[in-house]
Amino acid sequence: MQGYIKYTWFVLIFVFVVILAGGLVRMTQSGMGCPDWPTCFGKWIPPTSADQLPPDFEKYLRQQDIDHTFNVYHTWIEYLNRLAGALLGLFILIHVGYTLKLFWKTNKTVVAWSVGLLLLTGFQGWLGKKVVDHNLAVVKITIHMLVALVIAAIPLIILHIVKPATARVNKVLLWLTNAAILLVIAQIVIGTDVREQIDEISKAYHYEHREAWIAPLNNLFVVHKISAFAVTGLCIYLFFQLLAVPGMAKQAFLLLATLLGAMAMGLIMAYIQMPAFAQPSHLLLSSILIIVLLSIRLHLQPRL
Numbered sequence: 001m002q003g004y005i006k007y008t009w010f011v012l013i014f015v016f017v018v019i020l021a022g023g024l025v026r027m028t029q030s031g032m033g034c035p036d037w038p039t040c041f042g043k044w045i046p047p048t049s050a051d052q053l054p055p056d057f058e059k060y061l062r063q064q065d066i067d068h069t070f071n072v073y074h075t076w077i078e079y080l081n082r083l084a085g086a087l088l089g090l091f092i093l094i095h096v097g098y099t100l101k102l103f104w105k106t107n108k109t110v111v112a113w114s115v116g117l118l119l120l121t122g123f124q125g126w127l128g129k130k131v132v133d134h135n136l137a138v139v140k141i142t143i144h145m146l147v148a149l150v151i152a153a154i155p156l157i158i159l160h161i162v163k164p165a166t167a168r169v170n171k172v173l174l175w176l177t178n179a180a181i182l183l184v185i186a187q188i189v190i191g192t193d194v195r196e197q198i199d200e201i202s203k204a205y206h207y208e209h210r211e212a213w214i215a216p217l218n219n220l221f222v223v224h225k226i227s228a229f230a231v232t233g234l235c236i237y238l239f240f241q242l243l244a245v246p247g248m249a250k251q252a253f254l255l256l257a258t259l260l261g262a263m264a265m266g267l268i269m270a271y272i273q274m275p276a277f278a279q280p281s282h283l284l285l286s287s288i289l290i291i292v293l294l295s296i297r298l299h300l301q302p303r304l
Contacts, residue, residue, distance in 0.1 A: 041075075146188075174300045176237070186227065
């Protein structure tokens with residue numbers, strides 16, 4: 001059983017590796033580095049130089065809103081992102097086999113969650129294709145991000161079912177944790193839309209003059225900043241309340257550390273000329289924050 005628990009943790013951590021890889025793609029404007037899917041310029045292994053492109057490579061770029069030139073840097077960043085996603089799919093397939101072996105006769109709920117994780121990952125791959133086909137359409141990118149968060153949540157739920165750890169507390173704290181989860185999800189959705197605006201602004205500046213990217217943003221950015229204060233206040237309140245709950249100190253400090261990290265990256269982006277490293281870091285920490293809150297939520301409820 002310990003081996004299964006460790007492997008499930010590995011799958012959960014690798015989900016965040018894939019999320020980080022996706023953030024690096026956005027940071028480097030490499031989203032259309034491979035303009036077709038699942039191949040890249042019609043190849044399973046992408047080219048490393050322009051002379052390796054197929055004779056008809058323009059057909060892959062014709063419908064895309066990118067410069068019609070070959071950029072090996074962008075191509076391989078996007079390819080490695082896809083490779084990370086494929087590896088995640090393989091690891092989850094192994095997880096399903098592992099789950100069937102251990103729980104088919106004893107706990108069908110765990111089996112259902114594991115199979116659901118595999119199906120959802122397949123859906124995510126299909127959605128990734130649609131994102132490419134529609135030149136990184138805004139709504140599809142947002143859905144893509146939300147599905148990634150659900151994929152990250154499922155291994156945590158499986159861990160809770162297999163090895164439940166429940167702290168009995170009052171319902172107010174439980175509902176406050178629910179509210180924090182919903183607020184952070186809303187922040188990520190709004191943040192994704194803000195990121196789309198920044199993509200357009202940065203393109204107009206030819207990806208230079210980062211200090212000028214914030215000023216043209218519309219009121220959605222203001223909403224994002226105001227909501228951040230609400231998330232911060234609620235999570236800090238939860239931190240102090242959790243310290244008083246036996247067995248919850250570890251989760252409390254992890255919550256605080258993740259919150260402060262996400263806040264720091266957000267402030268750096270807003271006030272220190274949008275450094276590239278802060279963008280994927282902010283996304284990654286915000287995603288981890290949701291999973292930490294979900295972990296707290298699972299500890300504060302009866303066994304699933």
